[in-house]
Amino acid sequence: MTRLIRFLFILLSIQTAFAQTQTPDQFLGFPLGSRFAYHHLIVDYFKSVQSQNADRMKLVQYGTTNEGRPLMLAFVSSPENIAKLETIRTNHLKSIGLLPGKADAAVPPIVWLSYNVHGNESVSANTSMKVLYELLNKGNALTQDFLKNMVVLVDPCINPDGYERYTQWYNRVQNVTPDVTPFALEHDEPWPGGRFNHYLFDLNRDWAWQTQKETQERIALYNQWMPHFHADFHEMGAARSYYFPPAAKPYNKDVTPWQRQFNELVGEYCRKYFDKNNWAYFTRNDYDLFYPSYGDTWPTANGAIGVTYEQGGGGRAGLALERVNEHDTLTLNNRIAHHYATSLATLEAVMSQKEKVVTEFIRFHQDAANAPTGNFKTYVIKAGGSENTRAFSKWLDRQGFNYGIxxxxxxxxxxxxxxxxxxxxxxxxxxxxxxxxxxxxxLLRILFDPKPALEDSVTYDVTSWGLAYIFGLKAYGLKEKLTPAANQSVTAENTIPSPPPYAYLANWSNAGDAAFLAELLKGGVLVKTSNTPFEMDKNSYPAGTLIITRKGNERIPFDNLVTSLANKHAVKLTPVKTGFVSTGPDFGNDNVVALKAPKVVALAGDGVSATAFGAVWHYFEQQIKYPVTIVNAAKLAALPWNEIDVLILPDGRYGDIIQEKQLEALQGWIKNGGKLIAMEHATDAFVNKTGFGLTKKFSEKRKDEDTFKKYGEQQREDASDSSPGSMFQITMDRTHPLAFGCGDAYFTIVRDAYERDYLKEGWNVGYLKEDNYKAGFVGTKMAGRLKNTLIIGTQEMGRGQVIYLMDDPVFRAMLEKGKVLFGNAVFR
Known part of the structure; x- marks a missing residue:
């Protein structure tokens, strides 16, 4: 009997232990903060906690990364709120007009905590486990009060691929006892680093443009919940302390007084924790609320209180790093403690104003729907052929905007x-x-703004983003209210005419057309293009129009293949009965040239900008789905040149990569028919080099007043010689194949001045004249360097060609016409 009682007691103890929420330490098998947890362990911890707290937590998978890792979001609240979670969501959306009907009950504040948007800012994902545990810790009176009064959403890791890239590397190279020496291997993260996602995009700058899979899937869920508050947790340089609100200037002018006020309130609650613990921090510097594509500004434009938190550390900090200036050793435990404190401070701030947080959010959206501010009450987008607006329409859908024809x-x-x-x-x-x-x-008004007002010049990212520029649209703002008709989805319905045509013609004006061309070429279809405009059947066709003739395509199921691919890519085909044109070159003319399927190689690795390479990689793999071979830049000298048609050098520093022997090899390959595309700083390798026609403009010496600048004004002096991202209209030679399909006006985001002189031998395809500036901040010193300078040029060399791009047309995958221009560079 005694043994039976003892057995039952042990069994009861085990059941009780499993019924309690495990701490991160208990689940992981090591103290939180003593090492970096792999992503799958974090996911497993969240799943384990849910199984122990099903009445107070709901865990959903809202997507997967490019590498197949799950994107998870935990909903944490009281049992009463979790039981009616869907009712809370629908009532919330009804109250702000995003669902029809009226809310039948008030909703609690909804707070979304986002961790680890930058993969190697890895304290965040580890902090999320502590936050989750304490939210569900019944012994913590403060957090239990939170759950009674709000719904908390915890995203443990926005960027799992980047996080795992960093964590795998660090756990592989760290010493058993963390080496605090700053120059140790474990503080020297290799290229490309863990900051970015699989395609090396910065997900924190993708909220407005939604070019990346992770962003699209997250914002689809965000729009279903529209949180009242969004907190974005980051890390910065290891030598720095901790940043929390108030935010720095400039604020976007459309940030409301209430949002500004609450930004200050959040800072007050954060200071309580940091002052109590004698932790160092700063406010009102560096991190502004201007560019509307961050994890704080995009939610702010959607009516939320959006804030950023920045902990000193990042990928360099590792588990422990000695900081001479601070007389301390920064540890992962320190960093977790700080992010945990601001997580609690966030929830306390919302609790303190819980009713007003909800009512102000409702007012924000009701005012927007009933009495929108700004000069324009309607935006008109000229279709110019429905296929030209399809990318923009998809983007509108992702944002959650209402529109129609x-x-x-x-x-x-x-x-x-x-x-x-x-x-x-x-x-x-x-x-x-x-x-x-x-x-x-x-949000609509902010993103359409063609010339956003900038209250302070010290900002570190793009300062102009008007949708008409970004998408290459003919767009108008009207002061009168017009009501659109019901929206109609645009689908191409190409059929095979009878009798079968001599050829099919296809427009060339957007990235979808480039994807269509890419798939045709991969399928072995002969595609031609006219290098000059032509007319036939009383219709005009611009230079660059794709001509797909029956002649030369006899070995394929011509009509079925071409029409099916056109329908797949929403491309409108025009069948024609003849190769004779009324004006311009007939289809057998030398000006109608065949486009080949090139073997494309792009360089990556040390010296190459990770994000610039990532933009090129993403363009081929995700946008046009055309094969690109990636080669380590250090292996340039060993390339089998006879197997390569196009070589792309993304932005980077190539001084140690391209030396005299490599230059000779490149020239020999180009003369034999190769095409070299050098982008941004990659063009530096060819300035004033024999055989290459690229030269640098003469720059005047600095004036004396520049030499004797004030130390205390260093930040503003630096800003005067910068362009963090301003909008320019490039003057284009529209008769050149590089400009085909780019429209009457080509806009780009200028971020640097390369001061290239016009080519004396070659083609100056795109350049900046005296008056090409459109919007955004350009420093006074930088402004002069962005006049009368080459931006896009081509040089013939033997049977080949060099294309110089002092501007990145695929920058962040934002510029629709840039994608067309890059397609020209690759295929034409």
Missing amino acids: AGKSSSAKGTELTTLTDQTLKIDDNDLLISAYQPKSN
Whole structure:
């Protein structure tokens, strides 16, 4: 009997232990902060905690990364709130007009905590486990009060691929006892680092543009919940302390007084924790609320209180790092403690104003829908052929905007949004109309803004982003309210005509057209293009139009293949009965040239900008789905040149990579028919080099007043010689194949001045003249360097060609016409 009682007692003890929420230490098998937990362990911990707290936590997988890792979000609240979670969500969206009907009950504040958007800022994901545990710790009176009064969403790791890249590396090279020596291997993260996602994109700059899989999947869920508060947890340089709000200037002018006020309040709650523990921190510096594509600014434009937290550390910090200036050793435990404190401070701040947080959010969206601010009440997008607006329409859908077609023809007065001139325009029935009278009107206005007001010049990212520039749109802002007709999805419905045509013609104006061309070439289809405009059957066709003739394609199921691929890529085909044109070159003319399927190689590795390479990689693999071979830049000399058609050098420092022997090999390959595409600083390797026509403009010596600048004004002096990302219209030679499909006006985001002189032998395809600036901040010293300078040039060399791009057309995958230009560089 005694043994039975003892056995039952042990069994009861085991059941009780399993019923309690495990601490991170207990689950991981090592103290939290003593090493970096692998991503799968963090996911498993969240799953384990849910199994022990099913009444107070719901865990959902909202997507997967490019490498197949799960994207998870935990909903944590009281049992009463978890039981009616869907009702809370729908009532919330009804209250702000994003679902029809009226809310039948008030909703609690919804707070979304986002950790680890930058993979090697790895304290965040580890902190998320402690945050989750304490939220569900029944012995913590403060957190239990949070759960009664709000719904907390915890995303443990926004960027699992980058996080795992860093963690795998660090755990592989660290010493048993962490080496605090700053120059130790474990503080020297290799290229490309863990900051970025699989395609080496910065996910913290992708909120507005949603080019990446992780962003698209996260924001699809975000739009279903529209949190009242979004907190974004980061790390910065290891020598720094900790940043929390108030944010630095500049603020976007559309940040509301309430959002500014609450930004200050969050800082007050953070200071309580940091002052109590004598922790160092700073506020009102560096981290502004201007560019609307961050994890704090995009939610802010959506009505939330959006904040950033930055802990000193990052990939260099490892588990422990000696900091001479601070007279301390920064540890992972320190960093976890700081992020945990600001996580609690966030929730306390929301608790302190829980009713007003909700009512102000409702007011924000009701005012936007009923009385939108700003000059424009309707935006008109000229369709110019429905296929030209399909990428923009998809983007509108992802943002959650309401829009539709005009449905009927009319005329109106409006402001053209790239020239800012008032014009009378004809609205055609298939033009897009976007009314400002909708709940997301503030975000719409901010993103359409062609010239955002900048209250302070010290900012560190893009300062101009108008949608008309980004998407290459003919867009107008109207002061009158127009109601769009029901939206209609655009689908191509190409059929095989009878009799079968002589050829099919296809437009060339967007990335979808490049994807269509890429798949045709991969499929062995002969595709030609006209290098000059032509007319036939009373229709005009611009230079660059794709011509897919039956002749030369006899070995393939021509009509079925071409039409099916066109329908897949939403490309409208024009079948023609003859190769004879009324004006321009007939289809057998020398000016109608065949496009080949090139073997493309891109360089990566040390010396190459990770994000610039990532943009090229993403362009081929995800946007046009055309094969690209990636080669380590250090192996350039060993390349089998006879197997390569196109070699791409993304932005980078190539001084140690391209030396005299490599230059000779490159020249020999180009002369034999190779095409070299050198981008941004990669062009430095060819300036003033024999055989290459690229030269640098003469720069005047600095004036004396520049020499005797004030030390205390260093930050502003640096800003005067910068362009963090301003909008320029490049003057283009539209007769050159590089410019085909780029439209009458080509806009780009300028981030540096390369001061290249015009080519004396070659083609100056794109350049900046005196008046090409459109919007955004450009420092006074930088402004002079961005005038009368080459941006895009080509040089013929033997049977080959060099293309110089002092601007990245695929920068962050943002610029629709840039994707067209890059397609020209590769295929034409």
